[in-house]
Amino acid sequence: MSVQHPLEHRHEAPGFWRKYLFSTDHKTIGIQYAITAMFFLLFGFALIMLIRWQLAYPGKPFPIPFLASLLGEARMVSGIMLPEFYNELGAMHGTIMIFLGVVPLAVGAFGNYVMPLQIGAPDMAFPRINMASYWAYFLGGIVMLGSFFVPGGAASSGWTSYPPLANIATQGQTFWLIGMVFLITSSLLGSINFIATIVQLRAKGLSFFRLPFFVWAQFVTAFLLLLAFPPLEAAGVLQLMDRLFGTSFFLPSGLVVGGKALEVSGGGNPLLWQHLFWFLAHPEVYVLILPAMGIVAEIIANNTRKPLWGYKPLVYSVLFLGFMSFIVWAHHMFITGMGTVMSTFFQATTMIISIPSVVILTSLIISLWGASIRYTVPMLFALAFLPMFGIGGLTGLPLGLASSDIHLHDTYYVIGHFHYVVAPGTLLALFAGVYYWFPKVTGRMMSEKLGKIHFWLSLIFINGVFLPMFFQGMAGVSRRLYDPTTYAYGKVVQPLNIVMSYSAWLLAVAQIFFLINLVYSIWKGEKASSDNPWDATTLEWATPTPPPHGNFLTPPEVYHGPYEYSVPGRKTDFLPQNQSE
Amino acid sequence: MMEIPYTVKPHPVTGVYNGKFGIWLFLASEVMLFGALFSAYVLLRVGADTWPRGSALLNVPLATLNTMLLITSSVTMVMSWASLKVNNFGKYRFYFASTIFLGLAFLVVKSFEYGAKFEHNHFPSTDTFYAIYFTLTGLHGLHVLGGILVNTYLLSTAKSMWNRDPEHMTNRIECAGLYWHFVDLVWIFLFPVLYLL
Ligand code: HEM
Ligand SMILES: [Cu+2]
Numbered sequence: 001m002s003v004q005h006p007l008e009h010r011h012e013a014p015g016f017w018r019k020y021l022f023s024t025d026h027k028t029i030g031i032q033y034a035i036t037a038m039f040f041l042l043f044g045f046a047l048i049m050l051i052r053w054q055l056a057y058p059g060k061p062f063p064i065p066f067l068a069s070l071l072g073e074a075r076m077v078s079g080i081m082l083p084e085f086y087n088e089l090g091a092m093h094g095t096i097m098i099f100l101g102v103v104p105l106a107v108g109a110f111g112n113y114v115m116p117l118q119i120g121a122p123d124m125a126f127p128r129i130n131m132a133s134y135w136a137y138f139l140g141g142i143v144m145l146g147s148f149f150v151p152g153g154a155a156s157s158g159w160t161s162y163p164p165l166a167n168i169a170t171q172g173q174t175f176w177l178i179g180m181v182f183l184i185t186s187s188l189l190g191s192i193n194f195i196a197t198i199v200q201l202r203a204k205g206l207s208f209f210r211l212p213f214f215v216w217a218q219f220v221t222a223f224l225l226l227l228a229f230p231p232l233e234a235a236g237v238l239q240l241m242d243r244l245f246g247t248s249f250f251l252p253s254g255l256v257v258g259g260k261a262l263e264v265s266g267g268g269n270p271l272l273w274q275h276l277f278w279f280l281a282h283p284e285v286y287v288l289i290l291p292a293m294g295i296v297a298e299i300i301a302n303n304t305r306k307p308l309w310g311y312k313p314l315v316y317s318v319l320f321l322g323f324m325s326f327i328v329w330a331h332h333m334f335i336t337g338m339g340t341v342m343s344t345f346f347q348a349t350t351m352i353i354s355i356p357s358v359v360i361l362t363s364l365i366i367s368l369w370g371a372s373i374r375y376t377v378p379m380l381f382a383l384a385f386l387p388m389f390g391i392g393g394l395t396g397l398p399l400g401l402a403s404s405d406i407h408l409h410d411t412y413y414v415i416g417h418f419h420y421v422v423a424p425g426t427l428l429a430l431f432a433g434v435y436y437w438f439p440k441v442t443g444r445m446m447s448e449k450l451g452k453i454h455f456w457l458s459l460i461f462i463n464g465v466f467l468p469m470f471f472q473g474m475a476g477v478s479r480r481l482y483d484p485t486t487y488a489y490g491k492v493v494q495p496l497n498i499v500m501s502y503s504a505w506l507l508a509v510a511q512i513f514f515l516i517n518l519v520y521s522i523w524k525g526e527k528a529s530s531d532n533p534w535d536a537t538t539l540e541w542a543t544p545t546p547p548p549h550g551n552f553l554t555p556p557e558v559y560h561g562p563y564e565y566s567v568p569g570r571k572t573d574f575l576p577q578n579q580s581e
Numbered sequence: 582m583m584e585i586p587y588t589v590k591p592h593p594v595t596g597v598y599n600g601k602f603g604i605w606l607f608l609a610s611e612v613m614l615f616g617a618l619f620s621a622y623v624l625l626r627v628g629a630d631t632w633p634r635g636s637a638l639l640n641v642p643l644a645t646l647n648t649m650l651l652i653t654s655s656v657t658m659v660m661s662w663a664s665l666k667v668n669n670f671g672k673y674r675f676y677f678a679s680t681i682f683l684g685l686a687f688l689v690v691k692s693f694e695y696g697a698k699f700e701h702n703h704f705p706s707t708d709t710f711y712a713i714y715f716t717l718t719g720l721h722g723l724h725v726l727g728g729i730l731v732n733t734y735l736l737s738t739a740k741s742m743w744n745r746d747p748e749h750m751t752n753r754i755e756c757a758g759l760y761w762h763f764v765d766l767v768w769i770f771l772f773p774v775l776y777l778l
Contacts, residue, residue: 122583125599192606200592200599201585230610231617238621241716246706249621249713267709272624276617550583 024127025549029134030113031441036138037105041427042511043145044096047089049504054081056501058483074153083482087156088172090480092144094159095176098288099183100141102426106291107187107225108137110433111194111218113441117540117547118212120203120556120578125196133189140182147175158480160277163250163270167242168257174243177236184233187225194222203539203578205558209315210577212538212562213301213308216315217294220322221287228283228326235276242268271336278329286325288422289389290318292429293360296382299436300364302536303379304371305573307563310363317356317363324353334402335409343402350400357393361386376534377451381432384459385425392421395470410480413473419466428458431514438518439533443545444525450517457510464503468496535574537564542578589749604756608763615767618720622713622774633710635776638703640694644776647690648768654683655765658758665751670743677736677754680761684729691722714775721771724764732757 023029053062061079062068068079075085116124124130147154152170155161166173198219202211211219238249246264250273253266301308308314330338330346365386373379395417398404408414431454438446472493477484484490484497532541539558543551556578564575575581591598597605626632661676698704698711705715735757742750 122585125585125587126603127585129603188607188610192603192610195606196599196602199595200587200602226606226610227613230614234614234617234621237618237720238716241705241712245704245715247712247716248706248709249625249716265706265708265712267625267629269624269628272621275624276621279617552583555583 022131024123024131026112026116026124026127026130027441027547027551029130030109030111032134033104033108033112033137034110036141037101037109040096040141041101041105044093044101045508045511047093047096049508050081051086051089051093052501052504054086054482055484056498058485084153084156086482087480088148088154091155091158091161091176092148095155096144097422098159098284099180100137100144102288102422102430103187103284104137105430106426107194107218107221107287108134108190110214110291110295110430110437111190111221114437114540115194115215115218116197116201117440117543117551118215118538119198119201119206120539120542120552120558121197121201122550122552124193125200126193129189130193133186133193136182136186136189140179140186143175143179143182147172147179150175160281161239161273162277163239163242163273164252164255164257166239166273167250168262174240177240177243180236181233184229184236187229191222191225191229194218195226198222203556203558206539206577209312210558210561212294213297213311213314213318214291214294216318217290217297220318221290224283224287224290224322224325228280228287231276232280235273235280238276239273271333274333274336275329278332279326282329282332283322283325285418285421286321288426290321292385292389292426293318293364295429295433295436296385297364298536298538299378299382299432300367301563301565302436302534303374303376303382304367305374305565306367306371307561307565308363309367309369310359311561311563313359314363317359321353321356321360324349324356328353331400331405334405347401351397354393354397354400361390361393376435377446377448377455378432378436380452380455381428381435384455385429385432388420388424388428392417392419392425395420408473410478411473412469412477412479415479416466416469416473419469424459424462424466428462431455431458434518436534437540438521438525439528439545440540440543441546442522442525443528444521445528445533446521446525447517450513450520454510454513454517457513458507461503461507461510465500465507468493468500472496532576535572537574537576538562539577542576589746589752598752600752600756601759604759608759611763611767615770618717619770619774622717625709625713629709635710635714635774635778638710639714639776640697641776643690643694644772647687648772650683650687650690651765651768654680654687655762657683658761662751662754662758665743665747665754668747670739673754674736674739677732677739681729681732681736684725684732687725688722688729691718717771717775721764721767724767728757728761728764732761 020028023032050062053060059080062076062081065079068076071085075082075088112124112130116122144154150171152172154172155166155169155176157166157169157173161173161176198211198215238247241247242249242251248264248266248268250270251262251264251266251268252270255262255264255266297308297314328346328349330342331350334343334346368383395413399408399414399417435446435451438444472484472490475493476487476489477493481490485494528545531543531545534541537560539556540547542556544553558577559580560575560577562577564577566573567575585599586592587599589598592602595602657676657679661673661680664670664672664676695715703711705712735753739750742753
């Protein structure tokens with residue numbers, strides 16, 4: 001640094017390393033995030049496909065002997081998955097999907113690539129910190145993957161890592177904690193960058209109430225990441241202390257493990273972990289959903305050719321949602337024996353937080369009213385998001401009331417609830433985003449035909465996976481159960497497991513159409529008709545394609561709100577933000 | 582080709598340059614980190630049958646000395662920034678080096694304290710009081726160490742940076758100062774909570 005200052009060398013053509021691996025350009029970093037996150041999504045999906053075999057056919061040998069022998073005796077004995085391995089798969093599926101898949105794709109990839117373009121900025125406020133954020137994420141991913149190979153295997157105490165179980169788990173748990181520290185660092189660096197960029201770097205004329213809704217969603221998301229993750233980091237540090245230095249933050253006195261008294265000082269409190277964890281993890285679920293809502297809002301406005309219905313209510317709702325998400329966390333803990341005062345408070349806040357969710361959903365649905373909708377592939381995915389998120393949100397209400405939650409807690413109903421929000425919800429929205437912004441990134445369109453096949457198959461099978469979960473859960477089947485036929489009530493709904501498993505495997509097949517489409521279209525896709533093939537209004541379409549380093553040829557200036565579609569008396573049915581008239 | 586605006590000059594509306602805005606956000610997250618740990622402390626203490634009085638177990642005079650060291654270092658930090666503001670690079674160098682030196686002295690005193698505890702077989706695993714004591718002070722110590730490393734780096738590049746872009750240089754010291762004051766502030770909380778209450 002004493003002689004070099006990279007920012008001042010921007011005009012030189014960067015070498016291979018700087019250009020593709022250690023780039024500070026938000027677009028390259030966004031693409032790096034996208035590729036890595038998609039890999040992790042596939043990997044996490046693969047883990048759960050293994051589990052789906054055990055759930056559909058408990059105790060039957062695995063049908064692919066080659067894979068079974070590859071996994072080895074420590075994980076599968078004569079083709080039958082061991083319970084310990086089952087637990088590893090479950091814990092790591094959740095961890096990978098949330099922290100290494102969906103969030104990095106929704107925030108790291110889409111946020112990084114699109115947000116600076118939409119606000120008319122040349123880059124993020126801190127390009128090198130942006131790069132560091134990606135590499136911290138990458139290292140966190142490596143640590144998590146590596147944990148599968150340590151003695152005893154990967155973490156196996158669920159993505160929630162509840163003590164005392166997690167405290168006494170094998171070494172993989174230590175790796176999990178260290179991996180999380182990297183991931184938390186990454187999202188901390190990222191969120192600082194996002195907020196600073198949105199506040200400081202907006203183009204001339206782009207006031208806050210002219211921001212595209214996607215930017216608002218990223219803005220609130222960044223605040224959630226900034227403020228909610230540190231308590232989990234604190235919790236992680238305490239659990240690391242417990243595991244490495246023998247403290248008892250989460251271990252009560254007199255704990256007996258395997259018939260023997262645990263030799264620790266005791267005096268700790270397992271509930272402390274739950275409080276710290278859910279203080280993060282409830283805001284985290286909004287981190288999973290808000291960017292998806294942002295993407296869907298952009299696509300709906302663009303394909304209905306109308307302004308969004310209720311832009312301001314949308315914005316106020318998302319702000320209110322962000323704020324409220326910090327005071328509902330204990331609805332995950334209703335059965336921990338909290339008093340009625342506590343539970344009343346958290347039931348009330350949980351009911352209150354559903355209001356802005358409903359407002360957002362309603363605004364988006366009313367936006368469709370009377371529109372001549374263009375059924376493009378991104379629009380199909382965006383439309384499907386609405387009912388899927390609706391199911392996910394509505395099924396959350398019974399969970400938010402303690403009396404019904406006592407019955408439903410820790411059953412497949414909960415799994416169904418949150419998957420409806422995150423999988424048929426957020427994932428479909430993320431696909432929508434890929435199809436929508438692909439032409440900006442590559443200058444080519446993705447194939448309509450393959451896209452439609454991908455859409456319909458995904459929609460059908462993803463519901464095939466998750467819809468039956470509600471029925472299993474209401475029948476009493478608990479989550480994290482290695483053999484669902486252990487109990488009589490599980491046997492009754494066991495046939496559903498076979499339906500769900502086949503749906504999951506077919507869902508995987510459906511993704512082949514997506515992958516082929518993605519790779520094929522990068523090189524061979526139909527050329528986009530212009531820099532703005534969707535006739536959109538927001539600033540990302542005002543750049544050359546793909547946008548060069550520095551993004552805009554001349555600093556853009558903004559004259560309108562984000563969704564000036566079908567303005568009466570104009571030749572075209574859209575008025576870009578940067579066109580004065 | 583567009584350049585990133587407000588890297589050095591303040592934004593006309595927010596009144597701060599990017600770096601300063603960033604450091605404030607970072608400190609907000611740090612408040613949440615230490616806030617969570619303090620909450621953990623409260624919860625553990627409220628849940629405990631007995632809780633020792635910190636002054637009975639810990640070395641209050643040494644901690645008082647350390648408090649003085651850190652407060653002084655915050656003062657020298659401000660002086661170093663103020664010196665740059667009036668274009669006195671020599672004075673900046675003196676005050677900034679003093680800040681680093683005082684930080685180091687803090688760590689040395691702290692390590693003597695730790696050493697004495699270990700000698701008497703008091704470890705994080707001894708009981709919940711020592712567990713939270715070592716965790717909180719350890720994490721704070723790491724923050725001090727981090728600050729010292731960054732400050733040393735800033736000092737080592739100060740001359741060339743000053744010659745090239747004095748305003749940018751002054752901004753950096755301001756940001757480093759904000760962080761340093763925060764670390765100082767955390768200690769101001771830790772000291773009474775752990776040693777006196
Ligand atoms: C809209 C209103 C919503 C309400 C009222 C609600 C309520 C709840 C409640 C009470 C639980 C705890 C259930 C239990 O463990 O017994 C829960 C679990 C969960 N929710 Fe929601 N939720 C809502 C929306 C969302 C959204 C938007 C997401 C994410 C994108 C989400 C993700 C989750 C996750 C991941 C869990 C389970 C965590 C676990 O135990 O592993 N929820 N929800
Ligand atoms: Cu929640």
